[in-house]
Amino acid sequence: xxxxxxxxxxxxxxxxxxxxxxxxxxxxxxxxxxxxxxxxxxxxxxxxxxxxxxxxxxxxxxxxxxxxxxxxxxxxxxxxxxxxxxxxxxxxxxxxxxxxxxxxxxxxxxxxxxxxxxxxxxxxxxxxxxxxxxxxxxxxxxxxxxxxxxxxxxxxxxxxxxxxxxxxxxxxxxxxxxxxxxxxxxxxxxxxxxxxxxxxxxxxxxxxxxxxxxxxxxxxxxxxxxxxxxxxxxxxxxxxxxxxxxxxxxxxxxxxxxxxxxxxxxxxxxxxxxxxxxxxxxxxxxxx
Numbered sequence: 328x329x330x331x332x333x334x335x336x337x338x339x340x341x342x343x344x345x346x347x348x349x350x351x352x353x354x355x356x357x358x359x360x361x362x363x364x365x366x367x368x369x370x371x372x373x374x375x376x377x378x379x380x381x382x383x384x385x386x387x388x389x390x391x392x393x394x395x396x397x398x399x400x401x402x403x404x405x406x407x408x409x410x411x412x413x414x415x416x417x418x419x420x421x422x423x424x425x426x427x428x429x430x431x432x433x434x435x436x437x438x439x440x441x442x443x444x445x446x447x448x449x450x451x452x453x454x455x456x457x458x459x460x461x462x463x464x465x466x467x468x469x470x471x472x473x474x475x476x477x478x479x480x481x482x483x484x485x486x487x488x489x490x491x492x493x494x495x496x497x498x499x500x501x502x503x504x505x506x507x508x509x510x511x512x513x514x515x516x517x518x519x520x521x522x523x524x525x526x527x528x529x530x531x532x533x534x535x536x537x538x539x540x541x542x543x544x545x546x547x548x549x550x551x552x553x554x555x556x557x558x559x560x561x562x563x564x565x566x567x568x569x570x571x572x573x574x575x576x577x578x579x580x581x582x583x584x585x586x587x588x589x590x591x592x593x594x595x596x597x598x599x600x601x602x603x604x605x606x607x608x609x610x611x612x613x614x615x
Contacts, residue, residue: 350511356382361589379408391590391600416460480507510546523548
C-alpha cells in the first residue's frame with residue numbers, strides 16, 4: 328500500500344439489517360419464563376434488536392418488560408403486544424397503547440387493534456385448526472373496501488408444530504396477496520427465543536413498524552423438534568399446577584397475593600408493575 332492510498336473500508340455494524348422476534352410468551356399467560364429471565368436471555372443472545380411480549384389476552388407483562396428494558400439500558404427495544412383470541416383464530420396485536428378485547432370476529436378485532444394504534448398480524452395462519460385464521464377469512468378481509476380491517480402482514484414463519492407443515496403454503500399466500508411477511512419464534516420457553524425472526528432495514532422498533540407497513544421485512548428461523556415441544560408442554564403443566572397452588576394460598580390467607588405474573592408486583596392483586604426504587608445518585612454517594 329502506498330503512503331497516499333486509502334485504507335480498506337471497514338464494514339459498519341450499523342449497516343446490517345435489524346432482527347426482531349415479535350411473538351414471545353411469559354408466565355403471565357402460558358409461557359414458562361418470567362420477564363427478567365427473558366430480558367437477560369435476549370441480552371445474552373445479542374442478535375435481537377426488537378422483541379414483542381405477546382401474552383394471551385393481556386399486556387401487563389409486556390408493559391412491565393418495556394419499562395424494565397428501558398430502565399436497565401438494554402441494547403434492544405420491547406414492543407407491547409398481545410396475542411388476541413378471535414372467533415377467526417389467534418391475532419398478534421403489536422405496538423399497542425391499550426389491551427384489545429378478545430373473543431370477537433377477526434374483522435372487529437383488527438379494527439380495534441388499529442384503533443389502539445397497533446398493527447394486526449394473524450398468527451400461525453392457514454393451519455386447519457380453530458386457533459388459526461383460514462385463507463377464505465383472510466381473502467375476505469383483504470377484499471373488504473374498508474382498509475382499516477385489512478391485516479398488516481402474515482406470520483409466515485412459526486417454528487412450532489402448527490407452523491411447520493404449512494410454511495410453504497403461508498409464504499405463497501402472502502406473496503400472492505402482497506402481504507408483509509414476518510417470522511417469529513412463538514416462544515413459550517427461553518431456549519426457543521430467536522428461533523424464528525424477521526429482518527428489516529434499520530434497528531429500532533419504529534424502523535420495524537415502518538418496514539412492516541412498507542412490506543420490507545424478511546423472515547427466517549429453524550423449526551423445533553417434536554421432543555423439545557413435548558418438554559415445553561410438560562413445563563407448562565407444572566407451571567399451571569404451581570399457579571393453581573399460589574392462587575389457592577392467596578385466597579386462603581387473604582393476603583392480596585396470587586400466582587406470579589412474572590414481574591415485580593406481579594403477585595399482588597390486582598397485579599401491577601412496581602419499579603424497584605432508584606439507587607443512590609453519584610452526588611448522594613459523594614456527600615455520604
